[in-house]
Amino acid sequence: MSGSLLAGEQRRILNCISQRVYGLNKTSQLDTSKLYKGIHHDLKVRFNVSSYKYIERNQLLTVIKYVETWKPL
Numbered sequence: 001m002s003g004s005l006l007a008g009e010q011r012r013i014l015n016c017i018s019q020r021v022y023g024l025n026k027t028s029q030l031d032t033s034k035l036y037k038g039i040h041h042d043l044k045v046r047f048n049v050s051s052y053k054y055i056e057r058n059q060l061l062t063v064i065k066y067v068e069t070w071k072p073l
Contacts, residue, residue, distance in 0.1 A: 004054050012060070013052055016067045030072065038072050 005013070021035040040052065046066060047055050055063055 002058055005057055009060055010053055013063055016064050020067050039070055
């Protein structure tokens with residue numbers, strides 16, 4: 001399992017990001033667009049890619065765990 005993420009895996013990450021953003025927004029009323037930008041930026045930095053789409057398939061579970069515990073600065 002290597003190479004870039006498949007379309008279904010990309011959707012899985014996007015769904016996970018949405019759940020995290022709305023969960024954070026529900027409890028803290030933070031700006032949703034800033035949360036989306038922040039999490040996408042942090043994913044790119046953490047996994048050293050220009051887009052979440054280029055994350056390696058073998059890192060999928062690590063990405064999901066990262067997103068589930070991500071917190072804005």
